[in-house]
Amino acid sequence: MAPTYKIAVVQLCMEPLAVEANHAKAVSYIRSAASQGCDLVVLPEYHLTSWVPDDPSFAVHCAQYQKYLDAYCALAKEVHVNIVPGTIVEKHGDQLLNVAYFISHDGAILGRYQKKNLWHPERPHLTSSAHEPHVAFDTPLGKAGLLICWDLAFPEAFRELITGGAKIIIIPTFWTLADCTAKGLAYNPLSEALFLESMLVSRCYENTCMVVFANVGGPVGEGKKGSWAGLSQVAVPFQGALGKLGSEEGMSIVDVDMEILEEAEHNYKVRADMGSDGWHYDYSLRRDTKAGS
Template sequence: MNVQDSKALTMKELVVGCSQLDVLPGNIWKNVEKAERLVSENAEKGCRLLIFPEMWSCSFVYSRLREMAETTPHVLERFQEWGRRNEMVLVGSLPERDGDAVFNSSYVIDRTGEIVGKYRKIHLFSYNREHEYFGRGEKSVVCSTSVGRLGIMICYDLRFPELARRLALDGAEILCISALWPTTRINHWSLLLRSRALENQMFVMGCNGCGKEQNLRYGGASAIVSPTGELLAEGKDGEEQVITTLDQDLMTAFRRQIPCFEDRLPGAYNII
């Protein structure tokens, strides 16, 4: 599907948010309880699309990874019920057990409570030994929802522009990224979010976690960026809800003004 053929967002003005959580390592039901409350609070503010951080139910406790993945079907049932009850699209990554493997998988729940997309993290962060504990995803994912076409990425994926461009070419209108990105490299996170938005002329929502896990501190700075690279909303380094309104006409106008996708020469790149 060519990017120019993608359907317009269902709503001209769409309230969206990033739920920047302090994810408690291994404390699944405490995290779930907090997330449920925040979904309701954001729904009261008119939010129709809400993103959660990477591994939002449990964080990265490698020694308990398989055990934690066993709870994901039950967590997902709750996630689906929240979407249905609040008529909200929800996105967030959880550990997914499949045979002997565990995947870092981001689920997309539509406002009906239906799972309309699942993306398994492709780029595993070798610096943190993720490849030793997780299976590797193999397919990019763009899914149709009641608020538009969402392209899904997870944390380290943000450093790979090829994946974001693939999602844009496949018709993504909003790029949704769940992450647990550390404070030490938070300037990279902020720069890359704006870069992915501007180079692909689409909205980007990056939901990062905050708080501390062993010697690692997560940096927050969740952000929502316009197709022109403008920062629409940004969090600080603590737990908070980052909310703003997207205007789909902005994306359409900018793509007409500077027709980057029409001016591409794929044959010259020999990559995409």
Template sequence: MKISLAQMAVKTLEVEANLEKGARLIEEAAKEGSDLVVMPELWTTGFNMPGNVKIAQEHEQAHLQIAQLAKKHNIWITGSVLALNTEEKPSNAALLFSPDGEIVSSYRKMHLFSLVNEGDYLSPGNEIIQFDAPWGKTGFTICYDLRFPELFRNLAVNGSELIICPAGFPNPRKEHWRTLLRARAIENQCFIAATNRAGSEHLGKGQTMEFFGASSIIDPWGKTLAEADDSECLISRELDLTEASKIRNQMKVFEDRRPELY
């Protein structure tokens, strides 16, 4: 399968402008022959949490527009966006849109980032999600989830050969990002595809987040197959997900575990 990571700067609460920019990157991925394109975290709205809560009720329209893009370009699309819940607060959700224009999988971010009080505005997910895609079993995570290896291990032992991670990792945590991505790939013997943001975002009260990009595709040995710079760009690679099972059969980490002791 061929995968593309669409690294972009996001304009705060400017949904239409973000969709237009995303549409250009999605079209570019389709022209390259990619099966799947991965957008960043909250790529339609940005991180203005009070503002996101206010527009969440209207955000279903954005989902429809993304679905139309998937159908128009005959491509799978994922990345995190706002999604409504039965609860009062919306969720930060990685939705998977099929080339038929359908939402076939939805993972709601389960680890909310307390450093910026995400839990005040968002509802956490309570379910681990993976999907049997045409290219292989695929697991979903979002940004801060990278710091919780238990989630990745659960996905891997249940068969995920590729784990997706749309993110909004800012400076000064670039080396954390690189190290965590490689660690998650090595310890779980799987591919990791993580799309980060570019640019910056003003959060008010003198706060600005600067994003370093570095969207990355990592193989099951921990080799970085592709890494973006800090600009808006698209990076793509051909992946053979059977490599994950070959490595797992060669180095039997999962069989050698002793979970009954820990």
């Protein structure tokens, strides 16, 4: 029988560059989730600094990334919970890397991912992982993969993780309603929320996987050039968005019976088709049949 896991998504409202305060708030949520028996806690993208790359102190704070990564590893071991601490921007020489980690309940780092598909305003500041492959990894909850924010727009990223056996895709995000052109907003002020609502459940169906999505939140009518989109959730086939939050800060905890992923695959046979000898696309569950191999 497949296990049931308790998963917490934390929708933080962080203060720009108030790293210590943001970290303390994140720790408080993690401790609360652990006390409620959670197996996994996921935080949003940029949860320590927010996104203010033009501020001279942004890079200074990013140079201290190891301090906070070590603190999350120690916390995971202390309270015995798996943690994806959103993303932590790391300064390496002249480069800034936007990185997500999966930290196991014994404090070990099991997965690391550097954001590949940078949103347009990020490109002058961050370095992409470019042609590095998306890699799935083993966790206490099963095979998982990490993506970050705008990666959601690229089904290819999911497919590569699925080829590696991932059944859980975890996506820390910093996505607001203002991430849209003025003309796009004129068509629909809630366009970005519609984007998220459309993509998250679609991705879990088309890959027979679970998508754990942790976005930022905040007071209604405030935010980075506009209102917060929020919508943090755990999306699974058949049931859709579990524990979906609105736009304000908060934490949602849901129980997921992993049997639902097995039944989705039994019903849709997506992975079976991808692993078949006659699979007709360039990606495959069979590494030895990839195009060019």
